[in-house]
Amino acid sequence: MNRISKYFINGLIVIVPIAITAFVVVQIFSMAEDLLGRHMPVHFPGIGIVAVVILLIVTGWLSSYWILKRLLEFGERLLDSIPIVKFIYKSIKQLSTAVFESQHLFKQAVLVPYPHPGAKSIGFIMSELSEPLAEAMDEEHVCVYVPMSFNLTNGFNILVPKKDIIALDITSESALQYIFTAGTIMPVRHDVQK
Numbered sequence: 001m002n003r004i005s006k007y008f009i010n011g012l013i014v015i016v017p018i019a020i021t022a023f024v025v026v027q028i029f030s031m032a033e034d035l036l037g038r039h040m041p042v043h044f045p046g047i048g049i050v051a052v053v054i055l056l057i058v059t060g061w062l063s064s065y066w067i068l069k070r071l072l073e074f075g076e077r078l079l080d081s082i083p084i085v086k087f088i089y090k091s092i093k094q095l096s097t098a099v100f101e102s103q104h105l106f107k108q109a110v111l112v113p114y115p116h117p118g119a120k121s122i123g124f125i126m127s128e129l130s131e132p133l134a135e136a137m138d139e140e141h142v143c144v145y146v147p148m149s150f151n152l153t154n155g156f157n158i159l160v161p162k163k164d165i166i167a168l169d170i171t172s173e174s175a176l177q178y179i180f181t182a183g184t185i186m187p188v189r190h191d192v193q194k
Contacts (some may be wrong), residue, residue, distance in 0.1 A: 028052060107188070111166040111177035112144050116156060121146050122168070122175055122187070126157070133159065151183035 033048030079089045107124070114121040123146040136139070140162045147155035168175070170187040179184045 002111055007108070107172050109168045109170050109172055110144060111168060112146065112158065112160045113164050114156070114160075120166075122179060123147075123158070124172070124175070125165075129159070147176075147179050149179055 014078040021110060031048070032051045033046075063136055076089075080086050109153070110123055110125055111120045113119065114122050114123070123144040124147050126143040129137075129141060129143055137159070141159045142162050142165055143157065144160050165194050168187070169189050169190075174185070174187040178187045
């Protein structure tokens with residue numbers, strides 16, 4: 001029975017992320033398909049996928065031109081004038097910019113003393129401290145993100161003295177697997193092939 005429950009948990013670990021990702025992608029394409037099916041004279045299976053891909057490419061292409069940049073800036077100024085919408089939009093924009101443009105997000109795994117000095121948690125070194133934060137510290141600190149198990153989007157952004165950080169020689173993928181699986185999959189070194 002113990003083996004069956006282990007297989008069941010392993011199956012959940014494999015299936016749940018795939019299922020959630022597939023669900024979100026299918027919902028986006030299905031919504032596009034429904035909208036276009038109602039308003040376009042020509043309809044064929046897969047038009048939603050084609051439409052979403054074209055929309056993303058055209059928006060990315062146009063955003064590099066002066067006129068659309070000005071329109072986007074105007075739209076952002078408009079959103080800035082609405083209190084709650086301003087907060088939500090700016091937070092999502094900053095997060096998506098960090099995720100899609102940063103080559104270093106979740107790259108350097110480290111051990112930090114968290115949640116108390118006697119314990120150690122795996123975290124990831126994030127961006128450099130801003131000047132106001134750095135000036136407020138009596139010694140050099142580093143910004144470290146410590147994700148929560150089972151949900152990498154939740155976690156704690158902590159400022160740790162640089163002397164207390166222990167660099168790890170592990171792949172970022174295995175560090176993320178370790179955190180996501182609550183320690184059931186142990187991290188491996190950079191040079192170890194799976």
